[in-house]
Amino acid sequence: MIVKNRFVKLFFPDRCPYCNTVIESGKIACDTCRKVFPEESWLNFAKGGYPCFSPFFYKGIFSTAVKRLKFSGKISYAPKLAVKICEAVINLNNGQRYDVVTCVPMHPKKRKKRHYNQSELLARECALLLGAPYEDLLEKVRENLEQHKCASIAERRDNVKGAYKVINAEKVRGRKILIIDDILTTGYTLGECCKVLQKKHPALIHCATLCAKNDQ
Numbered sequence: 221m222i223v224k225n226r227f228v229k230l231f232f233p234d235r236c237p238y239c240n241t242v243i244e245s246g247k248i249a250c251d252t253c254r255k256v257f258p259e260e261s262w263l264n265f266a267k268g269g270y271p272c273f274s275p276f277f278y279k280g281i282f283s284t285a286v287k288r289l290k291f292s293g294k295i296s297y298a299p300k301l302a303v304k305i306c307e308a309v310i311n312l313n314n315g316q317r318y319d320v321v322t323c324v325p326m327h328p329k330k331r332k333k334r335h336y337n338q339s340e341l342l343a344r345e346c347a348l349l350l351g352a353p354y355e356d357l358l359e360k361v362r363e364n365l366e367q368h369k370c371a372s373i374a375e376r377r378d379n380v381k382g383a384y385k386v387i388n389a390e391k392v393r394g395r396k397i398l399i400i401d402d403i404l405t406t407g408y409t410l411g412e413c414c415k416v417l418q419k420k421h422p423a424l425i426h427c428a429t430l431c432a433k434n435d436q
């Protein structure tokens with residue numbers, strides 16, 4: 221196994237998720253990128269007032285990391301990016317423990333096309349780091365436009381309405397839930413997911429994303 225891992229590392233070395241340079245195994249970023257990491261995490265709110273913790277604003281090397289994870293198949297970035305999400309969660313959530321970590325789901329057709337859901341990759345890694353199980357709690361039942369393709373705020377709001385459904389109400393009832401997405405923009409997507417979960421009486425819902433847009 222060790223030999224196999226060394227072989228893999230030789231041909232697929234660890235790379236910095238923010239600039240793609242080769243980094244030492246076990247590091248989460250190169251020294252240059254680490255220097256521009258913000259010192260503080262950001263607290264925002266998804267629609268409906270659900271707290272959302274994020275380590276980065278959606279700009280510069282941080283938006284590049286999201287785009288590579290999302291569109292360029294750089295799934296190996298997910299564990300490194302998840303470390304920063306968990307740092308933001310721990311910095312801001314007053315010691316809250318979660319019973320389950322989940323993600324904003326992708327429509328099955330889109331998932332088939334992309335082969336993975338970047339938010340699920342991040343959520344699974346966050347679950348490992350936070351010591352809570354990962355579970356799919358929601359499904360996307362309606363195909364809609366991607367939120368960034370909506371022309372207006374009102375369109376973004378209407379675009380997500382009725383798009384999500386709880387898979388099993390018993391998995392939600394009475395539980396403390398952390399839901400992960402890649403970016404918080406207007407907060408309508410996470411807000412809609414929280415609204416749908418809330419109807420099944422969870423004990424608590426927190427959100428976390430890698431980036432938050434600062435113009436929301």
Ligand SMILES: [Zn+2]
Pocket residue numbers: 236237238239240241249250251252253254
């Ligand atoms: Zn870097």
